[in-house]
Amino acid sequence: MRSRLPVLRQRRRYMVFVLESEDDSGMVQARDLMGEIASSQLSLFGDSGAAANRLRLISFDGQIGLIRFSHQHLAETRAALAAVSSIRGIKAAIRTKGVSGTIKSAREKYLPRLVKLSFESDGRRIEQKDISGCIIRTHGVKVDLCPDDRYKSAGSGARFLGLTSLDLCGGHEDADGTADGL
Amino acid sequence: MSFFELAGCYPEGSSSASRMAYTARQLGWGGIIFLSRDPEGIFMPEAAQKVKGIEVAIEAEAQAAGSRALKGRIGSLSSRYPFVAVLGSSEEVIRMASEDPHVDLLIHPCDVRHPLGIATARAAAQNQVAIGFDLSPLIHMRGHNRARWMEALRINLELVRKFHIRPVITAGAASHLDLRSPRELMALAGVAGFEAQEAAEALRLPGRLLELNRRNWAGPGVEIL
Numbered sequence: 001m002r003s004r005l006p007v008l009r010q011r012r013r014y015m016v017f018v019l020e021s022e023d024d025s026g027m028v029q030a031r032d033l034m035g036e037i038a039s040s041q042l043s044l045f046g047d048s049g050a051a052a053n054r055l056r057l058i059s060f061d062g063q064i065g066l067i068r069f070s071h072q073h074l075a076e077t078r079a080a081l082a083a084v085s086s087i088r089g090i091k092a093a094i095r096t097k098g099v100s101g102t103i104k105s106a107r108e109k110y111l112p113r114l115v116k117l118s119f120e121s122d123g124r125r126i127e128q129k130d131i132s133g134c135i136i137r138t139h140g141v142k143v144d145l146c147p148d149d150r151y152k153s154a155g156s157g158a159r160f161l162g163l164t165s166l167d168l169c170g171g172h173e174d175a176d177g178t179a180d181g182l
Numbered sequence: 183m184s185f186f187e188l189a190g191c192y193p194e195g196s197s198s199a200s201r202m203a204y205t206a207r208q209l210g211w212g213g214i215i216f217l218s219r220d221p222e223g224i225f226m227p228e229a230a231q232k233v234k235g236i237e238v239a240i241e242a243e244a245q246a247a248g249s250r251a252l253k254g255r256i257g258s259l260s261s262r263y264p265f266v267a268v269l270g271s272s273e274e275v276i277r278m279a280s281e282d283p284h285v286d287l288l289i290h291p292c293d294v295r296h297p298l299g300i301a302t303a304r305a306a307a308q309n310q311v312a313i314g315f316d317l318s319p320l321i322h323m324r325g326h327n328r329a330r331w332m333e334a335l336r337i338n339l340e341l342v343r344k345f346h347i348r349p350v351i352t353a354g355a356a357s358h359l360d361l362r363s364p365r366e367l368m369a370l371a372g373v374a375g376f377e378a379q380e381a382a383e384a385l386r387l388p389g390r391l392l393e394l395n396r397r398n399w400a401g402p403g404v405e406i407l
Contacts, residue, residue, distance in 0.1 A: 085321050
């Protein structure tokens with residue numbers, strides 16, 4: 001409810017985050033994401049903690065999102081986001097990029113760096129002595145591989161193996177490069 | 183000294199060492215230590231060394247069937263690797279590891295039924311064995327199980343403070359999606375009961391231990407330069 005007196009208005013902070021997940025389409029629904037975050041927050045801090053923080057998802061485009069919270073609960077919000085490990089059963093991680101006092105400054109500070117983040121689908125295969133499978137996607141030097149032997153990635157509940165082009169050809173000297181080097 | 187994370191990698195985890203190192207660098211870690219039961223069997227360790235802007239170390243996690251075999255294993259690993267960790271899988275292993283000065287880190291499973299004992303804590307303090315707290319249950323578990331785990335962690339943390347043992351915190355990542363940034367890990371540690379300064383020190387400690395152990399010590403307090 002809107003306060004009549006501006007001095008009584010609660011101060012807010014805005015956090016930009018990037019969602020990294022195993023979802024092939026890279027398009028997680030905002031409702032699912034917020035459900036996981038709210039569940040994580042409720043589980044960690046209880047009803048009173050959640051009520052005090054007033055966490056709201058302002059925008060989310062499938063990968064990059066903006067979340068609003070009370071300015072006194074930064075550490076709690078970080079912990080709640082860090083405790084999200086899967087969304088609708090698909091392994092995921094929320095990477096916080098930065099915190100700001102207004103939506104405008106949050107977008108200006110933290111969004112321009114993220115324009116390169118776009119996943120592409122791939123149909124190539126890797127055949128090596130220790131490892132073989134289909135490439136799911138590449139982004140820069142990062143490669144996600146669906147192994148032929150499913151038990152290879154059984155340890156941590158992940159569906160895909162996370163590799164880099166350095167593992168596959170070994171010749172890519174500069175890890176900052178954007179070419180996949182396969 | 184920058185923050186260091188302890189992690190597992192392929193074939194024990196589901197991401198290669200280079201992918202873990204690359205993600206860790208993006209998250210703001212200064213270094214990453216890969217703990218493996220078979221450090222020579224890690225997939226493409228040289229690729230991880232090529233990732234710039236982060237210090238990568240491949241170190242050993244001692245594991246054996248019995249405590250006597252574990253002692254021998256620790257002895258052989260400590261001569262080859264500057265950092266030796268032990269995962270406290272049983273009371274016997276925890277007691278043995280806390281009494282061995284060659285062990286740098288004992289990762290204690292926080293279990294209410296088997297908390298850190300006073301004798302173990304005293305031995306760890308005497309032998310300068312750091313106690314590791316794996317915060318992955320805080321990320322992956324929910325509800326009653328997590329509450330029990332947090333209760334055990336608080337009990338252990340009280341004893342760690344009492345005996346001035348240096349704690350280490352880690353996310354226990356086996357995949358790049360399990361890695362968390364130092365700030366997130368400090369926030370999680372705060373929820374678990376750590377103080378902010380204590381958590382920051384706990385994240386710096388692995389790097390400091392690695393640096394100390396890499397020096398050429400002729401004897402206690404005598405270094406060959």
